[in-house]
Amino acid sequence: MSKFELNLWAYPNEFGSSSIAIKEINNFSEWCNKYDVNKVFLAIRRNIYAYYPSKMLPVDPKLGKINLIGRIVKALHDVGTEVHAMIVVSPWFYKNMLANIPSKDFPKFLYSDEWLPIDRYGFSERDAPFFGRTIDLDIGKERVRRFIANHVKDFLESVPEIDGIHLDFIRYRYWNTQIDMNLSEASELSRNIVKDSFIDISLKINVLRGVKKFTFRYYVKDVRRNGRKIRLEREYLYCFCNECLKNFEESTGIEIPSKLYSIKEKADWILNNFPTEFHRWRTLQVKDQAIKIRNTMNMYNKSLKLSAATFARFPPYGLVGSETPNENDYDSLIPTIAQDWVDWINDGLLDFAAPMLYWMKPVNVFRAWRILMKRIGRRYPLYPGVLTSEKYRYRPSQLKEIYNLLKNSNGAGITLFRYGTWSHERRKRFGEKTIYYYEKVLRDLRAL
Numbered sequence: 001m002s003k004f005e006l007n008l009w010a011y012p013n014e015f016g017s018s019s020i021a022i023k024e025i026n027n028f029s030e031w032c033n034k035y036d037v038n039k040v041f042l043a044i045r046r047n048i049y050a051y052y053p054s055k056m057l058p059v060d061p062k063l064g065k066i067n068l069i070g071r072i073v074k075a076l077h078d079v080g081t082e083v084h085a086m087i088v089v090s091p092w093f094y095k096n097m098l099a100n101i102p103s104k105d106f107p108k109f110l111y112s113d114e115w116l117p118i119d120r121y122g123f124s125e126r127d128a129p130f131f132g133r134t135i136d137l138d139i140g141k142e143r144v145r146r147f148i149a150n151h152v153k154d155f156l157e158s159v160p161e162i163d164g165i166h167l168d169f170i171r172y173r174y175w176n177t178q179i180d181m182n183l184s185e186a187s188e189l190s191r192n193i194v195k196d197s198f199i200d201i202s203l204k205i206n207v208l209r210g211v212k213k214f215t216f217r218y219y220v221k222d223v224r225r226n227g228r229k230i231r232l233e234r235e236y237l238y239c240f241c242n243e244c245l246k247n248f249e250e251s252t253g254i255e256i257p258s259k260l261y262s263i264k265e266k267a268d269w270i271l272n273n274f275p276t277e278f279h280r281w282r283t284l285q286v287k288d289q290a291i292k293i294r295n296t297m298n299m300y301n302k303s304l305k306l307s308a309a310t311f312a313r314f315p316p317y318g319l320v321g322s323e324t325p326n327e328n329d330y331d332s333l334i335p336t337i338a339q340d341w342v343d344w345i346n347d348g349l350l351d352f353a354a355p356m357l358y359w360m361k362p363v364n365v366f367r368a369w370r371i372l373m374k375r376i377g378r379r380y381p382l383y384p385g386v387l388t389s390e391k392y393r394y395r396p397s398q399l400k401e402i403y404n405l406l407k408n409s410n411g412a413g414i415t416l417f418r419y420g421t422w423s424h425e426r427r428k429r430f431g432e433k434t435i436y437y438y439e440k441v442l443r444d445l446r447a448l
């Protein structure tokens with residue numbers, strides 16, 4: 001019987017600035033050694049900045065000449081821990097970061113309209129970014145998918161000793177909001193508002209070092225009682241850019257009537273008449289990204305492993321809530337984030353997966369895991385991800401419970417999100433508040 005694995009997501013920014021980071025690498029590898037961590041899924045960029053010497057992205061200026069990822073990989077290999085480089089597909093940077101990045105550093109194509117998605121109302125990512133701040137690339141576009149595959153190649157050339165690639169955010173992004181507003185005492189709005197217009201909301205929050213900005217855009221779906229009651233809507237569902245519409249038509253044979261003019265009209269027509277075809281087309285775009293990455297890796301080194309952080313159900317924030325997981329949950333992935341990752345497994349694209357079962361109590365993590373295993377239909381290495389944070393505190397007893405439930409049912413292992421919250425020792429060194437003393441439980445569990 002193979003060993004029950006303890007895996008970990010980790011982010012180099014949890015290691016502090018470059019001068020501290022070097023020392024922290026040692027602390028990190030010692031921690032992995034002590035608790036017998038098998039695999040680390042390691043971030044290799046933050047926003048547009050790479051943590052490794054890159055030919056296509058600017059290197060984190062704080063690092064100077066240090067190949068941070070190379071050093072972490074070496075330190076972890078010395079203690080027998082595998083390292084898998086995290087390739088984040090969709091989200092690339094915060095819109096309000098642009099002002100702080102020297103323009104020579106910024107790869108312009110990342111913010112070109114040819115790379116950004118357009119949602120079902122015709123709102124572009126540039127004007128109305130995801131959740132008010134994040135700029136995501138349009139995974140429906142061939143050039144974007146090729147860029148991501150080149151990013152993998154760029155990384156492999158820089159850190160060839162890596163054990164594999166771990167895909168993150170390999171999906172469309174999605175959310176769906178309805179807001180009812182009462183404008184009966186806001187005549188400046190009520191007297192002007194009409195259906196089919198849109199409202200921009202700029203949210204500014206005072207924080208320690210300045211102002212945090214969000215830009216939201218909502219479609220005015222309904223106006224009643226002379227503008228005194230309105231309903232706003234934003235279903236962040238994309239992409240309906242001309243290029244994607246053309247590709248959709250070509251690959252499905254569905255012809256969008258030429259009398260439809262606006263993007264919204266075209267999107268409504270597709271979603272009303274051919275929703276299944278549209279959602280299927282989107283899942284194929286995402287799958288093509290996985291294929292392109294696998295092919296790139298194979299050209300480079302066939303023994304590299306490919307894995308992904310995946311979903312078990314949607315809505316946003318993954319797996320919120322206390323609802324008991326059920327067999328139909330997985331189907332919610334298709335019309336929202338278009339991530340049919342069990343299909344990738346069936347096609348031999350993924351060597352293993354880490355479903356993010358965050359925010360679920362142990363018994364539900366276990367249920368979700370069993371449902372996913374049933375869907376896969378054979379023994380397969382799934383390493384469910386559990387999360388702890390200051391806001392969502394997973395109790396040490398819960399960690400013990402889920403660990404043992406999975407282990408006693410021949411599970412392959414578990415993944416912790418993330419090093420910076422599960423390691424009390426690291427938090428102490430950085431003066432961060434204790435969540436729990438997980439190390440004690442981990443010591444017991446790994447000694448079993």
Ligand SMILES: [Zn+2]
Nearest residue numbers: 138239241244
């Ligand atoms: Zn598009």
